Amino acid sequence: MAKQLFQKPKGTADLLPAESIKWHYVEETARLLFSDYQYAEVRTPIFENFDVFARSAGDTSDVVTKEMYDFKDKGDRHIALRPEGTAGVVRAFVENKLFGPEHAKPYKLFYVGPMFRYERPQAGRMRQFHQIGVEALGSESPALDAEVIAMAVDFFQTLGITNLKVKVNSLGDKESRENYRQALIDFLKPHFDELSQDSQERLEKNPLRVLDSKDAKDQEIVADAPSILDYLTEDAQSHWQKVQQYLDALGIDYEIDENVVRGLDYYNHTIFEVMTKSKALGHGWSTITGGGRYNGLVSEFGGPEMAGVGFGIGLERLMLLLESENAPLPEKNKLDIYVANQGQDTDITAMQMVQAIRSFGYSADRDYEDRKLKAQFKTANRLNARYMITIGERELAEQSAHLKDMATGKETSIKLAELYTNLPEYIKSPEDEGE
């Protein structure tokens, strides 16, 4: 008798109808908005060759070193479940030769789908999580940096999130970064003993990450650190200035923060975060989007020297945010008509009735359990039915049925033949109800 009870794997979730309807809404909002910006959807594999991610994210990032879901398949291939979206998109861009001259540049893409990271789950942070992201490939224009930021802001505002903060920074080009890296190390070295252990380890490997340490002492030290913005080469500086001009022109309220750094190593030039304040995501300001430019990545994957810029949004966190901020979200679908029947003989007619209603484009449901009328009314209420059609032995004999408006309680008797041909004339559209 006692069968084994299964639990879903750690860090995964079952999205039940009450939730999935909200996800659909958010995804649909993204699709519509992104399409206004002329971004089209791309669907790449959920797993890729391990090296696709190892190559792009960089060896210093934890995403590669300890969070990757990787395994050998039966052909002894080293496979990894995608931990983020950009690498796969860039791989597809190169493999499908989308860099070719026949394709307009920038080549604008967005994606929606599951990502995987092996880490300790917390609310809004799953091992299988979902991201919506965009990538614009093949243009170095700073206008695109600004557009991508604007699009992220637009998206959140469309969803009804208002208290947003945009933080931007520039990492410059390779040369800028190397110069700065050395300067930063030189600055931090004398403070080595005061740094947190994590930061001490990062000092040589990836000193920029010391900048966004959460350790209070680290933050004190870092406050006096040189700014990367003072180390930008002329070209990088020019790009950075233009990005700001565009952002100003679009009226985007942003803040320059030299301590903003990104976790993945492929970023350069403009990087940004969109933050919001919500207790659902922790204390103070929390990041809901991160993104930036990654100009070397296409060539890293064997394509030509082509630029890229994009961002990714974590959907689990976004849903938590929308719920806690009481942003408008759809509830369960309303049922147009519930068909109740009483007596064995009416069963067939009820079956035909729901099909006929559906063929008019209305949603319809019925009782399948031969329950009493009262129970059927209860169910109709629970399903939020707008109308109910009841048919009993007597109605069947007369070839008619009762149509009841559940909101007003008004009931009318209608011939079956009439219902089958002119049902829409008896049904108010939901808009007319002024809900």
Place this chain on the structure above:
RNA sequence: GCGGUAGUGGUGAAGUGGUUAACACACCGGUUUGUGGUUCCGGCACGCGUGGGUUCGAUCCCCAUCUACCGCCCCA
């Protein structure tokens, strides 16, 4: 990977080393009501995350394990 808190029915939860594991909501059945949102009555955990152990006996004690939540790391 590290630290902390928790795990009783569909849900919220009470509870004790020892006969039938409170209560509420939900649900189901009946009743009342003009065919629903009302009233009243009844039903609903052979089981207390899982596996071991201690004990005459454990949901309640011990160990392990799984999962969730919070913090760190990291990041979306």
